[in-house]
Amino acid sequence: MSQFDYIKDIAKYGLENDQEQLMSVLNALVEHSKKTKKVNFAIQLQSILKESMRQQSANNLTKVGSDSYHQRIDDRDIQDLILEKITSDYSLENIVADDDVMGELKHFIEEHDKIELLQQFKLPVSNKLLLHGPSGCGKTLASYVIAGELKKMMVVVNLGAIVSSKLGETSKNLSKIFKKAALEDCIIFIDEFDSLGKVRDYSQDHGEMKRVVNTILQLFDYLPQSSIVIAATNQKEMLDTALTRRFDSIIGFSLPNAKQIKNLVELTLNKSGFSFSNKSEAAKIMKQCVGLSYYSIQKTLLTSLKRSLFKQNKKDVKSITKIDVKIWKALVIAEKKSLKVSA
Ligand SMILES: Nc1ncnc2c1ncn2[C@@H]1O[C@H](COP(=O)(O)OP(=O)(O)OP(=O)(O)O)[C@@H](O)[C@H]1O
Ligand SMILES: [Mg+2]
Numbered sequence: 080m081s082q083f084d085y086i087k088d089i090a091k092y093g094l095e096n097d098q099e100q101l102m103s104v105l106n107a108l109v110e111h112s113k114k115t116k117k118v119n120f121a122i123q124l125q126s127i128l129k130e131s132m133r134q135q136s137a138n139n140l141t142k143v144g145s146d147s148y149h150q151r152i153d154d155r156d157i158q159d160l161i162l163e164k165i166t167s168d169y170s171l172e173n174i175v176a177d178d179d180v181m182g183e184l185k186h187f188i189e190e191h192d193k194i195e196l197l198q199q200f201k202l203p204v205s206n207k208l209l210l211h212g213p214s215g216c217g218k219t220l221a222s223y224v225i226a227g228e229l230k231k232m233m234v235v236v237n238l239g240a241i242v243s244s245k246l247g248e249t250s251k252n253l254s255k256i257f258k259k260a261a262l263e264d265c266i267i268f269i270d271e272f273d274s275l276g277k278v279r280d281y282s283q284d285h286g287e288m289k290r291v292v293n294t295i296l297q298l299f300d301y302l303p304q305s306s307i308v309i310a311a312t313n314q315k316e317m318l319d320t321a322l323t324r325r326f327d328s329i330i331g332f333s334l335p336n337a338k339q340i341k342n343l344v345e346l347t348l349n350k351s352g353f354s355f356s357n358k359s360e361a362a363k364i365m366k367q368c369v370g371l372s373y374y375s376i377q378k379t380l381l382t383s384l385k386r387s388l389f390k391q392n393k394k395d396v397k398s399i400t401k402i403d404v405k406i407w408k409a410l411v412i413a414e415k416k417s418l419k420v421s422a
Pocket of ligand 1: 173174214375
């Protein structure tokens with residue numbers, strides 16, 4: 080069956096109000112999409128189906144004033160706290176890191192790929208991961224890689240915004256997010272995890288903050304094995320040890336060394352069809368990049384690529400694929416200066 084046949088059936092059963100047939104076609108479309116490599120679409124559709132089944136079972140019991148009624152109303156509140164809900168195409172090939180970091184990421188992914196095996200032997204599954212390190216070194220990217228490799232949706236929680244806005248509701252809302260994510264089999268990604276520590280520093284209301292930290296500790300302690308929480312921070316030292324020791328795995332990211340810079344450049348230019356106007360000069364610039372983050376290096380490289388493209392004669396198709404190393408060098412020097420990285 081082609082995608083159009085599925086759409087026709089969906090329209091037919093939807094208009095006929097035939098729930099049973101509609102669900103069966105939608106499930107068939109999920110399978111079809113997985114087979115035809117439209118994995119993201121398949122995950123999104125599956126999530127819509129799960130959510131609808133959950134709602135239906137709640138609807139069957141819902142009376143105004145009942146718990147499930149309030150549950151549904153409250154769901155709207157947490158939409159503000161969720162920065163985004165994403166699916167990801169990223170895989171381990173999209174990230175550059177040292178062997179230790181790569182090894183840890185692979186182990187974490189493997190535990191969830193082979194979760195049934197671990198459960199057969201009643202072994203605990205690592206499901207709480209803390210990513211730390213300087214800005215622009217791949218913490219958020221690593222979370223996308225994990226979501227992509229495990230083909231799971233990811234809910235991005237903006238802890239910074241939650242904590243600063245409505246401290247009193249943070250505990251309640253965090254619990255809701257965890258519950259919802261478990262039901263929908265999503266990964267929870269908590270960015271700016273250090274916000275917890277920061278607020279405690281200058282908030283007058285210590286009791287309130289303590290409650291938030293305690294809630295997190297409890298949510299972590301009672302996290303179902305198949306749920307995954309990834310937290311990221313570039314200020315690990317701001318975190319209480321009571322919090323950090325809850326994580327099953329802690330991965331530290333760092334600025335790239337010469338070899339990783341070379342890999343990043345190759346990864347960035349891979350399949351772009353672009354190469355350098357002068358290879359030995361490019362190698363020297365890569366060495367100059369030491370001290371900058373992956374993000375900064377990639378940004379200067381892509382900017383130089385675009386500027387080289389604009390500068391060149393459009394009729395001369397071959398020369399269009401050359402990156403002018405002088406442009407890149409100037410951008411790298413400027414970036415280091417603006418970030419006060421020593422030359
Ligand atoms: N290790 C890496 N390998 C490949 N690309 C990287 C890496 N780190 C960063 N990048 C590039 O830089 C972008 C930004 O990185 P990312 O958002 O992961 O940084 P971060 O560590 O989360 O920073 P922040 O602390 O500011 O949130 C990525 O989308 C990617 O394009
Ligand atoms: Mg980030």
